Amino acid sequence: MSKFLLPFSEGRTSRSLFSSTGMLVxxxxxxxxxxxxxxxxxxxxxxxxxxxGGIVARTRWGTVLSLISKIEVIILxxxxxxxxxxxxxxxxxxxxxWGTLPVFQEGVExxxxxxxxxxxxxxxxxxxxxxxxxxxxxxxLKTLQVPTAMLGSLLIMLRFIPLFMEERSQMHNAxxxxxxxxxxxxxxxxxLGNLVGTTxxxxxxxxxxxxxxxxxxxxxxxxxxxxxxxxxxxxxxLVLLAVLVLSMLFLIPHLELIII
Amino acid sequence: MTCAIDVSxxxxxxxxxxxxxxxxxxxxxxxKVLVGLNGSGKTTLxxxxxxxxxxxxxxxxxxxxxxxxxxxxxxxxxxxxxxxxPNDQLFAPTVWEDVSFGPRNLGLSKSEIxxxxxxxxxxxxxxxxxxxPVNQLSHGQAKRIALAGIIAMxxxxxxxxxxxxxxxxxxxxxxxxxINKMRQDGVTILYTTHNRFFIENWSDSVAVIxxxxxxYDGSTKEAMDQKIVKDNIGDWSxxxxxxxxxxEGIR
Ligand SMILES: Nc1ncnc2c1ncn2[C@@H]1O[C@H](COP(=O)(O)OP(=O)(O)O)[C@@H](O)[C@H]1O
Ligand SMILES: [Mg+2]
Numbered sequence: 034m035s036k037f038l039l040p041f042s043e044g045r046t047s048r049s050l051f052s053s054t055g056m057l058v059x060x061x062x063x064x065x066x067x068x069x070x071x072x073x074x075x076x077x078x079x080x081x082x083x084x085x086g087g088i089v090a091r092t093r094w095g096t097v098l099s100l101i102s103k104i105e106v107i108i109l110x111x112x113x114x115x116x117x118x119x120x121x122x123x124x125x126x127x128x129x130x131w132g133t134l135p136v137f138q139e140g141v142e143x144x145x146x147x148x149x150x151x152x153x154x155x156x157x158x159x160x161x162x163x164x165x166x167x168x169x170x171x172x173x174l175k176t177l178q179v180p181t182a183m184l185g186s187l188l189i190m191l192r193f194i195p196l197f198m199e200e201r202s203q204m205h206n207a208x209x210x211x212x213x214x215x216x217x218x219x220x221x222x223x224x225l226g227n228l229v230g231t232t233x234x235x236x237x238x239x240x241x242x243x244x245x246x247x248x249x250x251x252x253x254x255x256x257x258x259x260x261x262x263x264x265x266x267x268x269x270x271l272v273l274l275a276v277l278v279l280s281m282l283f284l285i286p287h288l289e290l291i292i293i
Numbered sequence: 294m295t296c297a298i299d300v301s302x303x304x305x306x307x308x309x310x311x312x313x314x315x316x317x318x319x320x321x322x323x324x325k326v327l328v329g330l331n332g333s334g335k336t337t338l339x340x341x342x343x344x345x346x347x348x349x350x351x352x353x354x355x356x357x358x359x360x361x362x363x364x365x366x367x368x369x370x371x372x373x374x375x376x377x378x379p380n381d382q383l384f385a386p387t388v389w390e391d392v393s394f395g396p397r398n399l400g401l402s403k404s405e406i407x408x409x410x411x412x413x414x415x416x417x418x419x420x421x422x423x424x425x426p427v428n429q430l431s432h433g434q435a436k437r438i439a440l441a442g443i444i445a446m447x448x449x450x451x452x453x454x455x456x457x458x459x460x461x462x463x464x465x466x467x468x469x470x471x472i473n474k475m476r477q478d479g480v481t482i483l484y485t486t487h488n489r490f491f492i493e494n495w496s497d498s499v500a501v502i503x504x505x506x507x508x509y510d511g512s513t514k515e516a517m518d519q520k521i522v523k524d525n526i527g528d529w530s531x532x533x534x535x536x537x538x539x540x541e542g543i544r
Contacts, residue, residue: 167386188384196428242381245345249369250442251398 053169054176055267059274060161064154066278073146075281080153082277087160097159104155112148116140167191176263185252189240196239201232295357297321297450297481298342303351305341305505312337312505315351319450324482326492326513328525329502335485336377338502339452343374355450370399373443377454379435388414388430388438389423395446413445416471433464437471444475451475453484457491469495489526493517501525 051059063079070076087094116124120137127134162170171184205213208224216224244252298319305312312334319325329335340346342353344365353360355368376382385391389410396409414420417437422430430438436456443451451472457465476482486492492499492513499516501509509521516522 166390168390239381242376243384245340246376246382247384247394248345249343249372249374250395250446251366251369252394 050264050266051270052264052267053165053173054263055270056161056164057170057173057177059267059270060157062274063277064157067150067153067157070150071146073142073149076146076149076153078281079277080149080156083153083157083160090164092160093163097156097163100159101152101155108148108151111151112144115144115147119143181252185244185247188247189243197232197236200235201228204228204231295321296354297323297356298483299354299357300338300342301352301354303341303348303353305337305346305348307337310334310337310505312341315502315505315507317500317507317510319481319483321449321481322476322479323497324476324484324495325498325500326496327483327485327500327502328487328492328522329485330525330527333502333525334505335502336454337505339374339454339483342452343372344368370446371448372450372452373446373448375436375440375443375451375453375456377458379432379439382439382442383427383430383435386426387423388419388425388427391427391438392442392445395442399446409445409447410441413441416444416474417441418467418471432459433461436460437467440468440471448480450481450483453482455485455487457486457488487527489529492526 063083067076067079070079087097116136117134117140118137120139120141120143122138123135124138124141125136127136165173167188171188174184174187205225205228208228213221213224296318298317300315300317303312303315305315310332315338317338327335327338337346341348342355342360344353344360344362355371358364358368360368383391385394392410392413393406396406401409410423411420414423417440419434419437419441422434422438427435427438436459453472456468456472460468472482496513498512499509499522500507501516501522503521503525508525509516509519511519
């Protein structure tokens with residue numbers, strides 16, 4: 034299991050064509066572009082492009098997909114809730130003991146669009162991050178003038194949230210070894226509550242100590258991770274983005290015509 | 294003689310712990326062991342020296358510069374601090390990234406950074422582990438990588454908080470070899486241990502801290518006869534008697 038929340042290509046100094054800054058900025062623009070698309074076909078088209086881009090760049094899909102699968106619940110929730118609250122055209126009704134629940138057609142379409150947009154945006158970011166190391170990522174944020182204090186918190190979060198999760202599961206194992214399963218439901222809930230409390234407590238202490246360790250080795254004082262800067266080849270990314278946007282404008286209306 | 298570390302009449306307090314009138318000097322090249330029971334304030338004293346905590350009164354000088362907010366980074370470049378728990382110290386994804394963290398902050402060139410990292414990993418005998426995620430290291434390996442991360446910054450002073458805990462015999466001798474190499478280069482060393490063997494055989498001088506006060510400070514030779522030193526190192530033969538009499542009670 035990856036101990037990091039984000040899918041960085043650990044250790045390997047990536048020899049990618051583009052600078053991490055360029056990749057990050059492009060993915061940001063692409064994501065913004067996706068977020069303003071109101072047609073399912075457009076979003077699907079971009080999703081296809083992203084997947085193709087990933088295949089060309091030899092993305093490690095295993096890592097990417099396992100991370101996406103962790104948030105599928107949230108996406109599913111959108112997909113299920115929006116049809117119940119948005120729209121006017123009733124598609125059908127679900128009868129429940131205490132009344133009927135209308136499902137709106139606009140809601141279904143909108144939920145689908147939002148979910149697809151979200152998946153696409155998340156895929157864009159995770160795929161991009163999987164092509165850089167942690168220090169390249171931090172370096173890119175530095176190039177983009179993100180303040181050091183924020184970078185520090187980010188570093189600690191990235192390193193320690195997974196560590197906390199592991200610690201939590203270890204403490205839970207310790208509970209099991211001391212008879213957790215024998216307790217009644219209420220006792221179990223209490224033990225789990227304690228677990229969460231303790232984990233957060235420790236997390237807090239831990240992050241202070243780690244910040245001290247980072248400060249002792251010059252975090253925030255020295256030059257830290259150097260800015261990664263931009264590469265000339267980043268221009269290619271710009272061109273690709275422009276081509277994508279233009280193709281969306283010209284190509285897809287024709288596609289729609291053909292389909293219809 | 295100039296001091297590497299000069300702690301002078303330092304006061305400090307946590308909610309329920311007070312450090313009172315602590316003074317301590319380390320000469321350049323000296324190796325001092327700080328002895329004290331758990332909770333006596335050893336780690337707290339180290340944090341004061343490193344400027345992680347601020348004394349309520351008194352002063353601390355490192356190579357004749359007072360530890361203040363303005364020169365923290367200068368002073369921290371001179372001192373390498375090995376935490377008691379290596380996991381508190383390692384935070385980068387891989388060994389290479391972690392060891393190179395300090396040198397990068399020193400603003401060295403890429404080739405200098407590479408050279409420093411290789412040099413440090415060679416000293417701690419961990420060449421070949423560069424790509425290894427830091428959370429996949431054993432306790433001994435993690436401690437050595439933590440040490441590598443410190444010596445890669447080439448400090449003139451090393452402060453080691455219980456460097457041997459959890460080590461087997463081989464790891465201990467390895468660690469001593471590493472530190473001795475640093476000593477040969479004139480590095481000043483301050484460390485803590487609970488083990489009488491190291492105190493007796495691996496220090497120039499001994500300081501004893503008891504409830505936040507320095508109660509003894511002198512050469513190792515003289516220290517070993519002092520009652521106050523013996524009391525704080527503890528008498529393990531007393532423990533032997535305790536166990537014997539208990540075992541006889543069972544029979
Ligand atoms: N962050 C803290 N907040 C409050 N009290 C602390 C903190 N850290 C240590 N202490 C207290 O200070 C005393 C000395 O701790 P410490 O310096 O870690 O001792 P040692 O390293 O000698 O075992 C202990 O009583 C401890 O409980
Ligand atoms: Mg301690």
